[in-house]
Amino acid sequence: MSTNTNTNVDIGYDVFVAxxxxxxxxxxxxxxxxxxxxxxxxxxxxxQDAVLADPPLTRQQAEKVGDWVEASGKRLTHIVATHGHGDHWFTAGMLAERFGAQVVTTAGAIAQMHNNVYAREVLWDVIWPGQIPPSPVTAVTVPGNRLTLEGHDVNIVEVGHADSDDSAVLHVPDLDLVVAGDVIYNGVHMYLAESADGNLGPWRKAIDTVAALQPRRIVASHQNKNLDDNAERLIAETRRYLDDAEAALATHDTPAEFFQAMLKRNPEHLGPTVLWVSSRALYLAREGGDPVQNLVAAWRQ
Structure with missing residues (x-):
């Protein structure tokens, strides 16, 4: 599914929701x-040219995205990953080869990409066996974390920890647009599993960084495709979700109770599986143990 959101004849953006x-x-x-x-x-x-942000997870998804890009008639020059989670870049190499594009991100995200490659055999390929293409890390950094698209700046803005360490967003000032990766969500349950110490302060600071860019539109990389891209609403709702999670953590003793409480607080949100994974990880962290093993267990059980 795609939406056409051109804003003027010189620069615009479109969104494909898998x-x-x-x-x-x-x-x-x-x-x-x-x-x-x-x-x-x-x-x-x-x-004439285009930049693609956050390529998808599976081979089949990437084939559809590639056909969508080809149908646009634009020359794809760069593919940008906002962070290292595999659902935002595992097909980058496949698309880069198809279009002759360069994969770029931040130095921190490149380190996280390597971690996600190591996790494929115990996590990603267990959940989606045979669906993910080879994913060598080919991304590079760019000077000043800035791309230029036909004279328009596309800035890669580092924001620190959100749903993952070393997160970033793309800021396109001439569109008043932020492509927010997993820093901002839109009508979808947020992935809290890597904030398992219960400290959501860094994520709130990341949201503040996005708000300071003063966008009018935000594309969340996990979204309900029936909702708009209004930045003010998305920022407020993302902050509120973190507040809801903090309140639920303080009042519930089990992951099942937390899960049900968050469903009740956010009845229209999509993606309850990620909410359950987050619930498991948050409460496993209270029991101690290895954080990585806890995370894998939260996804697989």
């Missing part, structure tokens, strides 16, 4: 099957 993928594993506590979140891929384009 539908949620089925996942292996037992049903959720509310009886629903495990399904991943929608993944939004953004094409920022000028008259």
């Amino acid at each position: 539908d949620p993928l089925a996942m292996s594993g037992p049903a959720l506590p509310n009886g629903q099957p495990r399904v991943f979140q929608p993944i939004a891929v953004t094409l920022i384009h000028g008259r």
Whole structure:
């Protein structure tokens, strides 16, 4: 699915939202099957050239995104990953080869990419066996974390920890646009599992960094495709979700109770599987143990 959101003749953006993928594993506590979140891929384009943000997870998704890019008639010059989670870059190499584009991100995100490659055999390929293409880390940094698209700046802004360490967003000043990766969400349950110490302060600071850019539009890389890109609403709702999570953590003793409380507070949100993974990880952290093993267990059980 794609939406056309051109704003003037010189520069614009379009969004492709890949539908949620089925996942292996037992049903959720509310009886629903495990399904991943929608993944939004953004094409920022000028008259001739384009930059793609956050390529998707699986080979099949990437083929559809590639056909969408090809149909745009634009020359793809760069592919940007906002952070190191595999659902935002595992198909970058596949798309880069198809279009002759360069994969770029921040130095911190490159380190996180390597961590996610190491995790493939125990996590990603267990959940989606045979669906993810080879994913060598080919990304490079760019001077000043800045790309230029036909004279328009596309800035890679580092924001620190959000749903992952070493997160960034793309800022396109001439569009009043931020492509927010997983810093800002839009009608979808947020991935809290890597904030398992319960400290959501760094994520709040990341949101403040986005707000300081004063965008009018935000593309969240996990979103309900039926909602708009209004920046003020997205920022407020993302902050509120963190407040809800903090309140629920303070008042509930089990992951199941936390899960149900967050469903009740956010009944319209998509992606309850990620909420359950977050619930498991947050409460496993209270028991101690190795954080990486806790994270894998939260995803697989």
